[in-house]
Amino acid sequence: MEKAFDKVEWEFIEAILHHYGFLDRVIGLILKCLNTVTIRFNINGTISDSIVPSRGIRQGDPLSPYLFLLCSKGLSAAFRLGEKYFGFKGISISRNATPVSHLFLADDFLIFSTASQQACRSIREAFDIYKLATG
Template identity: 40%
Template sequence: MSKAYDRVERDFIKEVMLEMGFVKEWVGLIMKYINTVSYAVNINGSRGRLFQPTRGLIQDNPLSPFLFLICSEGLSSLMRIAKKDGLLKGAKACRRGPEITHLLFTDDCVLFGKQQ
């Protein structure tokens, strides 16, 4: 998940929040908040025109860590479903241990899998 904050699809955030049971009005407010971001690039000391990104979270945004946790929960849910459906097989640390498909840390993710 290198530079995961830059790669998060905003529609994914929206869908995960709705699946988690957040009220549509609340999700709409959050989406409006993260979609109002705009950037301008300085070229030779002159400011260029504004443009809006279509994905990613701003790291200085106080909501970004919470939104990233929501994305992590969405990833975990998708991994559990894939394992349950037999599309993914986790790795075991020992013979009688559970299958591990992923580990999530503060802003990192390690995926485990076994070749079938």
């Protein structure tokens, strides 16, 4: 999942922060932490010119784990949409248990599903929804 969060659009992060009720001032500060970064590379002892990234969550930044969690909630929401609209069903561990379709563990993501073509299509749809939202 770490590669996916290198590509998250900052507009998605802003939208998710608004969705969860963050104040505009706080959102502005978070976005400032994201978009005031410059990157330089050391290639064989030669330092490159500065590059300004246009998206992504940096590893090692104290804010990154929290932004990672918010983006993960977006992926979880895409899977709930998949369950609702595309027929994707999770797995129940007992007769009366609520089905579980996915779990997040640190930087891993587990999907629970029946082994069918319809389930695979539904999972793909959920990922496509998330990809459209995040860039």
